[in-house]
Amino acid sequence: MARSGDEARLAVLIDADNASAKHLERLLAEIAKYGTAGVRRAYGDWTSSQLGSWKTALLEHSVQPIQQFAYTQGKNATDSALIIDAMDLLHAGNLDGFCLVSSDSDFTRLAARIREEGLKVYGFGERKTPKPFVAACDTFIYVENLAPATEPATTSTSTSEKPTLKRDATLDRLLAEAVDAAAGDDGWANLGTVGQNLSRLASDFDSRTYGYGKLKDLMQAHRSYQVQSRPSGDGKSSNAFVKRRQTGKRAAARQ
Known part of the structure; x- marks a missing residue:
């Protein structure tokens, strides 16, 4: 539970395979509205050229890259690594909430499990994010809304x-x-x-x-x-x- 008089302590866990680096700065600014992001981790196969755009962004914003090799073709090892770390952090009892950054429905059960322990879950993903994951979070923010404001429709x-x-x-x-x-x-x-x-x-x-x-x-x-x-x-x-x-x-x- 959140400590009285203190900012909520949050863990930011990013599925880099399923999120864009271009949103990182604005995403962290949004997260700061809810508490302090003491844990910042991004998961992916960093030997892959597909994640090249993330590397500079991670250094600039003090996000720890967690290496996860794709051991088997077609299996998402990144999701498994993120979920295992999330459960370890949950049971350590040092946090008030989690920020899960992904547009992948595979984290639906994780979000629900964290909420069962009484912690807040903030989800961040694109508008294509499946509704079950959106509903499993206390608050879900579409990253498109983090872009600079435009004239209202x-x-x-x-x-x-x-x-x-x-x-x-x-x-x-x-x-x-x-x-x-x-x-x-x-x-x-x-x-x-x-x-x-x-x-x-x-x-x-x-x-x-x-x-x-x-x-x-x-x-x-x-x-x-x-x-x-x-x-x-x-x-x-x-x-x-x-x-x-x-x-x-x-x-x-x-x-």
Whole structure:
């Protein structure tokens, strides 16, 4: 379990055969949001020319390369080496969580096993990552979302109107469930609690997937919600709250 008052201690285990070196710097910056990456290892056959792009990146970011020869054609020895090391680290009891970097479903059971021990699992992979591995992690981040921000995908019926999100049935459902679960009697929900609910509902939920760096920006862009800032108890900061906008049918029903 995480130590009170301390940053979470994390192990970063990278399947170099199934991940790209170009994401490493931004990936480690993202991981720093969750804790300190004391263990940094990348697994692969480093005698292979296919991993040449990794070598400089590993040195620059103090990631230890773990050599694993491909003993048998068609068998993934790299996965086995990573899983064995992960279990050794898990049972040593010195960590609060693991960051598994791969788009390979072979790590689904590993992620589930780590969570059974009460540790956090953060997954990192491409959008092609199979859903079972995504769901097995507490939080899953698509590496495409770590690229420099671009303009959000929006639509607008008028140049004078504020741009709004394109309609997305899955997003609409997630937001509705997360807001409804957090809303008080007045219909307003603390945005921080909404964010926590979204993470529980979908481990891969990320406002960056929809072109917004923060959940608050996404909610402000969504035509079905209104966002309000309220002063916090200390009088020095503010908290954001979100509420569903009343449609014609819902407004009439309340009258």
